Amino acid sequence: AQRVTQPEKLLSVFKGAPVELKCNYSYSGSPELFWYVQYSRQRLQLLLRHISRESIKGFTADLNKGETSFHLKKPFAQEEDSAMYYCALRGGTGNQFYFGTGTSLTVIP
Amino acid sequence: DAGVIQSPRHEVTEMGQEVTLRCKPISGHDYLFWYRQTMMRGLELLIYFNNNVPIDDSGMPEDRFSAKMPNASFSTLKIQPSEPRDSAVYFCASSFPTGTRGKDTEAFFGQGTRLTVV
Numbered sequence: 001a002q003r004v005t006q007p008e009k010l011l012s013v014f015k016g017a018p019v020e021l022k023c024n025y026s027y028s029g030s031p032e033l034f035w036y037v038q039y040s041r042q043r044l045q046l047l048l049r050h051i052s053r054e055s056i057k058g059f060t061a062d063l064n065k066g067e068t069s070f071h072l073k074k075p076f077a078q079e080e081d082s083a084m085y086y087c088a089l090r091g092g093t094g095n096q097f098y099f100g101t102g103t104s105l106t107v108i109p
Numbered sequence: 110d111a112g113v114i115q116s117p118r119h120e121v122t123e124m125g126q127e128v129t130l131r132c133k134p135i136s137g138h139d140y141l142f143w144y145r146q147t148m149m150r151g152l153e154l155l156i157y158f159n160n161n162v163p164i165d166d167s168g169m170p171e172d173r174f175s176a177k178m179p180n181a182s183f184s185t186l187k188i189q190p191s192e193p194r195d196s197a198v199y200f201c202a203s204s205f206p207t208g209t210r211g212k213d214t215e216a217f218f219g220q221g222t223r224l225t226v227v
Contacts, residue, residue, distance in 0.1 A: 044218040101151045
């Protein structure tokens with residue numbers, strides 16, 4: 001069964017410190033993986049997709065098929081990064097999205 | 110495109126009343142998803158459609174909830190009768206199918222409807 005696990009519900013880091021939000025998945029095929037960000041009381045917005053291998057707002061995420069992980073990283077956290085982050089997988093016969101439970105990131109000034 | 114459009118943005122209603130939430134997906138998207146977000150349960154998939162046909166409604170909490178997609182540009186989520194525990198933010202999202210050549214296949218979310226049932 002497809003599943004996405006975000007082990008940390010809450011994460012606090014100081015401004016300027018590195019941040020890593022963990023995401024592990026279980027999927028038998030080749031998944032599409034995404035990171036979404038949700039700022040306070042706003043919609044979920046796409047942050048990264050694994051196939052693009054891009055860096056957005058200083059964030060990167062590398063798909064590690066051996067460890068079935070797709071961790072989100074940023075070398076220097078900023079206060080404006082405080083938000084809820086969701087890891088998502090798309091796959092399966094139904095083409096649906098499977099979201100993790102989310103990690104609330106707080107960047108302390 | 111203006112993105113996924115949901116209405117109303119906020120809804121306050123009394124217990125027992127019928128509530129209808131509306132969603133206009135992005136033009137051309139084949140998939141439409143309804144999610145519910147609460148502090149306790151996070152983001153839950155309620156139901157999703159492919160080409161206007163419901164594919165999986167196993168996330169719909171109970172018979173009080175129903176969803177329709179009469180055409181490619183409109184969907185509704187109805188709660189009748191509403192209860193205080195239905196208070197949440199309801200999101201609609203749409204997307205192309207996975208693997209669509211030349212298209213981004215992530216889910217695009219609407220702004221959500223914040224429902225309060227008193």
